[in-house]
Amino acid sequence: MSEGSLEGLIDALRRLPGVGVKSAQRMAYHLLQHDRTGAERLALALQHAVSHVHHCERCHTFSEARVCATCLDPQRDARQLLVVESPADQAALERSGSYRGLYFVLMGRLSPLDGIGPADIGVHPLLDRASDGVVQEVILATGFSAEGEATAHVLAAALKARGLSVTRLARGVPVGSELEYVDLSTLAHALHDRR
Amino acid sequence: MSEGSLEGLIDALRRLPGVGVKSAQRMAYHLLQHDRTGAERLALALQHAVSHVHHCERCHTFSEARVCATCLDPQRDARQLLVVESPADQAALERSGSYRGLYFVLMGRLSPLDGIGPADIGVHPLLDRASDGVVQEVILATGFSAEGEATAHVLAAALKARGLSVTRLARGVPVGSELEYVDLSTLAHALHDRR
Numbered sequence: 022m023s024e025g026s027l028e029g030l031i032d033a034l035r036r037l038p039g040v041g042v043k044s045a046q047r048m049a050y051h052l053l054q055h056d057r058t059g060a061e062r063l064a065l066a067l068q069h070a071v072s073h074v075h076h077c078e079r080c081h082t083f084s085e086a087r088v089c090a091t092c093l094d095p096q097r098d099a100r101q102l103l104v105v106e107s108p109a110d111q112a113a114l115e116r117s118g119s120y121r122g123l124y125f126v127l128m129g130r131l132s133p134l135d136g137i138g139p140a141d142i143g144v145h146p147l148l149d150r151a152s153d154g155v156v157q158e159v160i161l162a163t164g165f166s167a168e169g170e171a172t173a174h175v176l177a178a179a180l181k182a183r184g185l186s187v188t189r190l191a192r193g194v195p196v197g198s199e200l201e202y203v204d205l206s207t208l209a210h211a212l213h214d215r216r
Numbered sequence: 217m218s219e220g221s222l223e224g225l226i227d228a229l230r231r232l233p234g235v236g237v238k239s240a241q242r243m244a245y246h247l248l249q250h251d252r253t254g255a256e257r258l259a260l261a262l263q264h265a266v267s268h269v270h271h272c273e274r275c276h277t278f279s280e281a282r283v284c285a286t287c288l289d290p291q292r293d294a295r296q297l298l299v300v301e302s303p304a305d306q307a308a309l310e311r312s313g314s315y316r317g318l319y320f321v322l323m324g325r326l327s328p329l330d331g332i333g334p335a336d337i338g339v340h341p342l343l344d345r346a347s348d349g350v351v352q353e354v355i356l357a358t359g360f361s362a363e364g365e366a367t368a369h370v371l372a373a374a375l376k377a378r379g380l381s382v383t384r385l386a387r388g389v390p391v392g393s394e395l396e397y398v399d400l401s402t403l404a405h406a407l408h409d410r411r
Contacts, residue, residue: 026261026268027278033261036254038246039239046304051233052262053269053278054323059231060262066221066228067259070244071252073221083222083248109241128249 027053079150081143082108082126091124098122100157104147104176106130106164114162122160125150130163130172142172144179151185161189222248274345276338277303277321286319293317295352299342299371301325301359309357317355320345325358325367337367339374346380356384 027049034045052060076082077089084090091097101122105111111124129142151159159180163169177187192210194203203211222244229240247255271277272284279285286292296317300306306319324337346354354375358364372382387405389398398406 026265026280030261030265030269033254033258036251036258037243039242044234047234048232049265050278050303053265056231057266059228060266063228063231064259064262064266066225067247067255067262070221070225070248071255071259074225074248083245085221108245 076128077126080124080126081128081146082111082124096121099155101160102151102156102158103160103162105162106169106172110162110164123156127163127172130168131175132168139175144176147176148179148183151180152183156185158186158188161187165192271323272321275319275321276323276341277306277319291316294350296355297346297351297353298355298357300357301364301367305357305359318351322358322367325363326370327363334370339371342371343374343378346375347378351380353381353383356382360387 030049030052031042031045034040034048035042037045040048052063073085074083075085075087077084077092078087079092080089082089082091098121101120102125103114103120103122104125104127105114106127106129108126111126114120114124125147127142127147129137131137131139131142150156159176161173161176163172163176173189177189180187191214192207193214194200194207194211200208225244225247226237226240229235229243230237232240235243247258268280269278270280270282272279272282272287274283274287277284277286293316296315297320298309298315298317299320299322300309301322301324303321306321309315309319320342322337322342324332326332326334326337345351354371356368356371358367358371368384372384375382386409387402388409389395389402389406395403
């Protein structure tokens with residue numbers, strides 16, 4: 022067995038989310054045995070990202086520029102501001118091709134059990150951003166998990182207190198679903214919000 | 217969305233075994249949002265391991281020295297040589313505390329479908345190692361998967377042709393098992409190899 026460097030690598034890999042000691046070992050062995058180029062490339066990519074990727078001043082998503090390309094895009098409708106939990110959610114909405122307004126990325130969601138409160142997810146920056154006089158509608162697109170719903174609830178109250186118009190993504194039956202396999206809570210919402 | 221560095225990091229993370237695009241995104245976002253120290257530490261650990269970890273000249277396991285500590289240990293019985301597929305398997309046997317001989321780590325197993333033949337898993341170095349005049353017994357401890365069995369079969373033939381004594385780990389019922397839940401093939405082996 023090796024001493025030091027290999028154990029250090031396994032420890033460092035374990036800090037990745039979803040990686041336990043077995044996966045970290047497998048990753049370390051794989052990189053050292055079959056993909057040393059990949060290991061070097063990953064090291065450089067990590068260092069480059071840590072030193073270059075910051076947060077967009079306006080929407081808080083990851084960006085190398087002070088203000089991200091989306092926020093600077095003059096083609097987008099600055100009257101709509103859509104609030105998501107993460108850049109991944111933002112990317113999913115962009116792929117849907119059905120939204121042309123601007124974004125605000127919370128970079129988290131309320132989770133009192135994990136000690137994540139309103140300050141940690143940038144509620145005040147959102148209120149400032151939404152009060153720029155241009156934004157007319159704030160669309161809350163946090164997840165429909167318990168934490169996502171709680172986050173939307175807190176944000177809606179704070180935004181409405183500032184006199185802003187707030188909407189929430191529709192709940193309902195997913196496209197392509199058979200009704201008999203849809204959970205009861207979703208069916209109840211779909212029935213209530215029928216149109 | 218960011219441009220460049222973030223995508224580069226996600227691409228580099230995808231080269232890790234078992235990591236798809238969703239996990240790579242989650243890892244990248246997690247590191248940049250919550251654990252930049254961890255990202256820097258991982259980068260250094262990767263570079264350090266790539267430049268310091270090589271293979272032991274005698275047993276082929278990962279080692280920072282030319283010959284690993286296990287091979288140099290005078291307390292170990294040099295008459296026994298146990299052949300495993302990977303350092304993880306070696307570590308598992310060490311934890312069992314029931315083996316005091318030396319090791320040879322194949323760093324792989326025969327897998328013709330993946331183009332991995334005898335040369336790729338160091339059959340010749342193993343034959344040279346086992347023919348040092350000191351080794352009296354070669355214990356084949358490759359896995360009991362189809363590839364592991366095939367590897368053991370090929371190695372046994374080559375080692376016996378050199379007049380070496382070859383044994384294989386016992387197959388049988390795992391400790392703590394209820395017989396009714398043990399698969400039929402294992403039961404058949406356990407019955408055949410009864411003692």
